[in-house]
Amino acid sequence: MEKKRVYTIADEIGITSKELIAKLEELDIKVSSHMSTLTREEADIIVEMFKEEKAVKVKPKEKEVKKVDLVLEHTEHEEEPENKKSEKQDKKEKNKKQDKKESKNTGHIEIRKEEKQDKPETEKQDDDGIIVLDETVVVGEFATLIGVPPTQVIMSLMKMGIMANINQNIKFETAEKIAFEFDKLVELKEPEEEKEDIIIQEDSEEDLELRPPIVTVMGHVDHGKTSLLDAIRKTKVTDKEAGGITQHIGASEVYINGKKVVFLDTPGHEAFTQMRLRGAQVTDIAILVVAADDGIMPQTIEAISHAKAANIPIIVAINKIDKPTANIEKVRQELSNNGLLVEDWGGDVIDVPVSAKKGENLDKLLEMVLLVAEMEELKANPNRPAVGTVIESNLDKGRGPVATVIVSNGTLKVGDPVIAGTAYGKIRALVNDKGQRVKKATPSTPVEILGLNEVPMAGDQFVVMPSEKAARTIGEKRRIKQRDEQMKATSKITLEDLFDKMQEGEVKELDIVLKADVQGSLEAIRQSIEKISNEQVQLRVIHSGVGAVADSDIMLASASNAIVIGFNVRPTSSAIAMAEREQVDMRTYRIIYELIEDIEKAMKGMLDPEYKEVVIGQAEVRETFKVSGVGTIAGSYVTEGKVTRSSKARLVRNGIVIYDGEVASIRRFRDDVKEVARGYECGITLANFNDIKEQDIIEAYEMQEIER
Numbered sequence: 159m160e161k162k163r164v165y166t167i168a169d170e171i172g173i174t175s176k177e178l179i180a181k182l183e184e185l186d187i188k189v190s191s192h193m194s195t196l197t198r199e200e201a202d203i204i205v206e207m208f209k210e211e212k213a214v215k216v217k218p219k220e221k222e223v224k225k226v227d228l229v230l231e232h233t234e235h236e237e238e239p240e241n242k243k244s245e246k247q248d249k250k251e252k253n254k255k256q257d258k259k260e261s262k263n264t265g266h267i268e269i270r271k272e273e274k275q276d277k278p279e280t281e282k283q284d285d286d287g288i289i290v291l292d293e294t295v296v297v298g299e300f301a302t303l304i305g306v307p308p309t310q311v312i313m314s315l316m317k318m319g320i321m322a323n324i325n326q327n328i329k330f331e332t333a334e335k336i337a338f339e340f341d342k343l344v345e346l347k348e349p350e351e352e353k354e355d356i357i358i359q360e361d362s363e364e365d366l367e368l369r370p371p372i373v374t375v376m377g378h379v380d381h382g383k384t385s386l387l388d389a390i391r392k393t394k395v396t397d398k399e400a401g402g403i404t405q406h407i408g409a410s411e412v413y414i415n416g417k418k419v420v421f422l423d424t425p426g427h428e429a430f431t432q433m434r435l436r437g438a439q440v441t442d443i444a445i446l447v448v449a450a451d452d453g454i455m456p457q458t459i460e461a462i463s464h465a466k467a468a469n470i471p472i473i474v475a476i477n478k479i480d481k482p483t484a485n486i487e488k489v490r491q492e493l494s495n496n497g498l499l500v501e502d503w504g505g506d507v508i509d510v511p512v513s514a515k516k517g518e519n520l521d522k523l524l525e526m527v528l529l530v531a532e533m534e535e536l537k538a539n540p541n542r543p544a545v546g547t548v549i550e551s552n553l554d555k556g557r558g559p560v561a562t563v564i565v566s567n568g569t570l571k572v573g574d575p576v577i578a579g580t581a582y583g584k585i586r587a588l589v590n591d592k593g594q595r596v597k598k599a600t601p602s603t604p605v606e607i608l609g610l611n612e613v614p615m616a617g618d619q620f621v622v623m624p625s626e627k628a629a630r631t632i633g634e635k636r637r638i639k640q641r642d643e644q645m646k647a648t649s650k651i652t653l654e655d656l657f658d659k660m661q662e663g664e665v666k667e668l669d670i671v672l673k674a675d676v677q678g679s680l681e682a683i684r685q686s687i688e689k690i691s692n693e694q695v696q697l698r699v700i701h702s703g704v705g706a707v708a709d710s711d712i713m714l715a716s717a718s719n720a721i722v723i724g725f726n727v728r729p730t731s732s733a734i735a736m737a738e739r740e741q742v743d744m745r746t747y748r749i750i751y752e753l754i755e756d757i758e759k760a761m762k763g764m765l766d767p768e769y770k771e772v773v774i775g776q777a778e779v780r781e782t783f784k785v786s787g788v789g790t791i792a793g794s795y796v797t798e799g800k801v802t803r804s805s806k807a808r809l810v811r812n813g814i815v816i817y818d819g820e821v822a823s824i825r826r827f828r829d830d831v832k833e834v835a836r837g838y839e840c841g842i843t844l845a846n847f848n849d850i851k852e853q854d855i856i857e858a859y860e861m862q863e864i865e866r
């Protein structure tokens with residue numbers, strides 16, 4: 159580390175060494191003489207501090223002006239006389255109240271008016287003179303806020319053993335201590351809640367009526383999800399509406415004993431989790447299809463994890479019972495191994511053996527769906543303007559933007575002005591799942607809506623607005639906000655920032671998606687991981703499975719703000735791309751101990767930086783010499799880049815890595831040298847390794863820290 163002598167620093171400031179030593183003593187920095195050294199960083203801060211101090215002494219006026227400028231940049235009335243300020247404050251309070259009154263209340267939603275931001279985002283002073291600060295604050299700004307010269311703040315910091323210059327950030331806790339020293343009070347800014355632009359008002363209990371359940375079918379590939387959906391639709395849809403042709407709109411309704419059940423058309427948990435990723439939970443109940451001849455398979459386990467993560471009840475349909483190889487009891491056994499104990503086995507999970515092919519027991523399955531729905535008490539108020547979720551959307555050549563929505567509450571009518579994400583418009587037509595035009599759609603009903611100005615996204619919430627104008631205003635505002643947000647990267651949890659987020663109280667749980675090469679290691683790792691939970695943070699494996707890290711793992715992690723850990727497995731290339739896009743922290747390990755150690759370190763905020771290997775050169779071994787006391791010296795010729803004494807080295811023979819370690823020495827003629835470049839000969843020895851042969855390749859590499 160570069161150092162500076164006291165006399166040089168004194169010289170730079172323009173004072174004598176003695177004066178500097180005395181000043182440093184005041185700051186509790188002990189130096190014995192003018193020959194003592196400080197680190198370069200310390201020296202810079204001290205020089206800067208003294209320069210500032212001098213400037214304040216010499217040109218107090220200019221400094222004042224600058225200070226006011228700085229304040230003006232943030233807020234115009236911070237420097238106003240007290241009485242005027244409070245007058246303004248009063249007015250503002252009144253305005254605020256007025257605003258609140260004015261914010262439109264349509265009976266079911268409240269449209270929030272934007273509050274004027276006339277104070278700086280980060281810091282402000284509240285009415286009783288308490289200065290409100292963020293988690294961190296820049297030294298210079300903090301000094302201005304508490305009305306103390308920056309040099310004094312820097313000095314106080316030094317006394318606390320913190321070397322920071324005027325442009326550096328300090329933590330709130332530090333700022334608080336310093337403010338106390340100067341008789342000022344500060345408080346931590348309360349985290350602002352994400353303000354919704356539309357507040358949907360709750361219904362009172364007496365307005366609520368039961369609504370049909372919305373069901374998603376999940377399960378392993380080929381276990382019969384599509385067959386089951388088709389079979390249900392064929393028997394049930396055509397039963398009711400003779401000749402009615404099911405049109406694909408993303409969801410369909412079926413009737414059992416006169417009661418309606420809504421099925422989402424896209425089977426599988428990917429679509430389901432995709433929606434959750436967008437913050438929408440449409441599904442009330444999951445039907446887990448398990449083929450009786452195949453049993454629980456990896457995607458079955460995934461589906462279980464996804465449904466559990468979404469906290470929805472699961473009904474198991476044990477399918478293909480018509481097959482001679484069907485083994486229902488085996489499926490039940492496997493279910494219990496995966497945390498689903500069926501009723502026959504003393505648990506509370508409902509399972510129904512069915513055959514999608516033969517149409518067997520489908521009524522029983524649907525009855526169970528209704529039963530679970532009843533227990534869930536799914537309710538809505540049909541007598542209010544509608545809200546719901548977009549489940550599919552597309553741009554139709556003839557009809558323009560088309561969206562299938564499911565009404566979650568209220569009744570949607572033709573002519574209603576709506577907003578869906580950033581899209582807005584007036585409902586021109588409603589089309590049901592049979593392709594028929596309808597006038598209205600009640601709770602849990604899937605319908606296509608026409609009349610939006612653009613195609614919304616699946617997962618977007620739609621809300622009926624008081625007027626078309628209100629819909630447009632909100633739509634435009636959202637578009638601007640969306641653009642802003644796209645600029646800011648979304649912050650997902652990572653092991654690096656785990657500690658900081660724990661300190662800030664943002665994180666109480668670390669969810670993990672775990673993939674490993676064999677079942678045995680999965681269990682061992684899961685147990686070890688969950689054991690290291692402490693009071694501050696709970697570690698939870700929300701999904702584990704055998705095999706490569708796949709897209710669905712990343713999707714689940716992203717939707718649940720989890721990290722992904724792969725043990726002895728690699729991610730697929732599309733999973734890598736997806737993790738990058740979704741900013742999911744994904745790590746792979748080959749040694750359990752290292753995996754556990756990384757998590758433990760992350761919990762203490764001491765995670766080592768990540769390194770990547772960079773090959774810096776290659777040398778060919780042309781001759782070898784055995785020297786007693788030294789070992790084998792490889793007489794080599796550097797063919798690429800360079801080889802340095804500090805590099806790591808690999809010995810490669812016929813493409814196979816024979817040794818991986820470090821360069822012990824490099825000599826040119828009889829001298830030890832630091833490095834040898836391409837085109838030169840040299841003698842290389844490797845640390846603790848002598849089995850070097852002619853024609854071997856020595857590959858020199860370095861581990862470089864990756865910027866995160």
Ligand SMILES: Nc1nc2c(ncn2[C@@H]2O[C@H](COP(=O)(O)OP(=O)(O)OP(=O)(O)O)[C@@H](O)[C@H]2O)c(=O)[nH]1
Pocket residue numbers: 377378379380381382383384385386425477478479480481512513514515516
């Ligand atoms: N014997 C028998 N075969 C069935 C049954 N249900 C589905 N199958 C067959 O199983 C195969 C897979 O059925 P699908 O409905 O395509 O399965 P899936 O789960 O939707 O498959 P993916 O869409 O590929 O994930 C088809 O050949 C079906 O005919 C059943 O109850 N009995």
